[in-house]
Amino acid sequence: MTGQARIHLLSLDEWWALGEDNGVRVELQEGVRIVSPRPTPSHARVALSIARQLMDQIPAGLEVLPEVDVVIDPRMPPTVRIPDLIVRPTASDDAQIGADQVILAVEVVSPGSRRTDRVTKSSEYAEAGIPHYWIVDEDHTVTALRLTDAGYEATRYDGTIVTSSPWPLRITLD
Known part of the structure; x- marks a missing residue:
């Protein structure tokens, strides 16, 4: 008979103490380490293309950051x-990025x-209050989610995003 394995749920302090692992992407989901492979070159190209276009169009006082830890729920x-x-916002705290600092998240x-x-x-x-979330698919479509009182409201774009929210943007996905 085997005993039940006990899973230790990590605290934020334990999470930060682990340091960085460049071999894999590691996220923390309700205290449990979730490991996935690093992005593929095609994935990275899409993210880089969107980042460049965002950087050319964001208002002063905002910045685009790739692949940073965002504390979604500190509890x-x-x-x-x-x-x-x-x-x-560029004036945000670099020590620990909270969801309250994120205007737009892109996956x-x-x-x-x-x-x-x-x-x-x-x-x-949505629960953390991130006002805009874009989900970019391999077929060059984007589901742009905008947070409302009733949750995220979705708009789907094919090939090009033209929107006025969170600011006027034109992003080409080809």
Whole structure:
């Protein structure tokens, strides 16, 4: 007979103490380490293209950051996600990026992340109050989610995003 394994849920302090692992992407979901492969070159190209276009069009006082830890929920057990891109105010705290600093989070869907990006992260980001969340698919479509009192409201774009929210933008996905 085997004993039941006990899972230790990490605190934020324990999470930060782990340091960085460049071999894999590691996020923290309710105190549990979630490991996934690093992005593929095509995934990185899409994220970089969107980042460049965002940087050319964001208002003064905002910045685009790739692949940074964002504390979605600091309460025990905490959740820390690594969006492909975020937009936040430049005057924000660098020590620990909280969801309250994120204006836009962008996730480029990978073959193993569809459900996580569409369901789990969508729910987490909405609950954390991130006002804009874009889910970019391999077929060059984007589901742009805008937070309302009733939750995220979705707009789907094919090939080009033309929007006035969160600011006037034109992003080409080809």
